[in-house]
Amino acid sequence: MLNLAIVLEDSARSVPGRVAVVSGEQRLTYRQLDAAANRVAHLLASRGIVKGDKVALSCPNIAWFPVVYYGILKSGAVVVPLNVLLKRREIAYHLADSDARAYFCFEGGAELPLGREGRSAFDDTDGCEHFFLIAGDPTAPPSATPSAGESENLAHALTTQPAAFDTVVAEPGDSAIILYTSGTTGRPKGAELTHANMIFNALTCHKLFGEVEHDVHLVALPLFHSFGQSVQLNAGLAARSTLVLMPRFDARGALALIRRHEVTFFAGVPTMYWGLLGEDTADADVSAVARNLRIAVSGGAALPVEIHRRFAETYGLEIREGYGLSETSPVATFSPRGTRVRPGSIGVPIWGVEVDLVAPDWTPVGPGQTGEIAIRGHNIMKGYYRRPDATAEVMRGGWLRTGDLACRDEDGWLYIVDRAKDVIIRGGFNVYPREIEEVLLAHPAVSMAAVVGIPHHRHGEEIKAYVVPTPGADITEEALTDWARSTMASYKYPRLVEFRDALPTNATGKILKRELRRTDQATRPR
Structure with a gap:
């Protein structure tokens, strides 16, 4: 079996009592997280969801995200994570475009009226049959009785479901995730990623970051995005780490969580590192932050060399940069541990992945020249869901061209020059x-x-x-x-x-x- 849910199940067998997820004051052990995901899988099966069906998920970085994410995978269905900032019209588009049969949507609140927007979008979408409002406690016991007004929330629906589930067997090439691109040109497209894509990426990241007995991650990257999913959620749980979830990044709050939970692993985009160096953190206890932090990872956009330098001076730790995109599961290159960090470089190809630099006609460029990054390996998507023409535009012979321009030094380290379109x-x-x-x-x-x-x-x-x-x-x-x-x-x-x-x-x-x-x-x- 190669179901992506194995990254949770294997750790739940090995360290059942270890805290897997911290969300505010809530803590879920690996045993509790796995059991809650099993209840979600049972719920989906009871509603007729079968292997290969698409199930959408709108949820910020709270304990419910991994519960529902792995529950969908266990049921054999395909997870379609959606940006929590989408509005009614945009959500309806994603539900229809992905052929979603069910939709889990966080209730939200005044600042994030996601539940209202999601319910309206669900009502607008033909073919999406089941709506689940994410509310309540994912670890509520089976005997729990809902209070007034809570009879239809997800927590209550799960109280009648068993805590054990026989995870649906998945083949390596079966779809596990559909990740929608940001849609900088045209309408967003869903990158269809397999169980093999996602498992190999998670396990490769685990090896790249160095194996330790127990890492503590601060997860400020949104989990609906490929970076947070593979590098922290899947790789982190595969490594039996503890994930401290942060629903919305702010620099001062992030530093407080790093100190409080003795965080060892931080991953972020360049603007997050910029925030950690800003005026809001000028009075932070740097020594307390740096004491336990063993690795800092950057991706999502090119990291300015100046930010790299300032972070190293301030926190005594060099940021290790990587590169990838939704279509590559996402990690394709990284600056591996045990090597000297080269500021400005996105590193070298990860295990099992090839990177070439090509001209517009797909021919490789010569030494010392700038070319578009093309990637081939176990991390490449099946294609854009129901878009063969769009897939053919970027894929040829197993290679994916990325739209990013780069050059390569004499040792094979890659340096992003810019987006081709920029x-x-x-x-x-x-x-x-x-x-x-x-x-x-x-x-x-x-x-x-x-x-x-x-x-x-x-x-x-x-x-x-x-x-x-x-x-x-x-x-x-x-x-x-x-x-x-x-x-x-x-x-x-x-x-x-x-x-x-x-x-x-x-x-x-x-x-x-x-x-x-x-x-x-x-x-x-x-």
């Missing part, structure tokens, strides 16, 4: 925004920067930098532009600078450059 062509010259961002971040008055290309009547595109200044900094747009002109080639430096208090990010903390372009276009004189 490259600015100014007056016939290719300009890579990441290179400019790295230079701007070296200025003491710059805390964060994002560079985009905007339409220009003469040059085709002009370079614009959106900058979050360092607190208390006294600098003008003209002064920063003059400084940039003195530090980089004339065709590269940003002619336009706009200061902002913050940059737009998605639910995973990735800077949304398309929003910056859209804002510029909307404010441009007509």
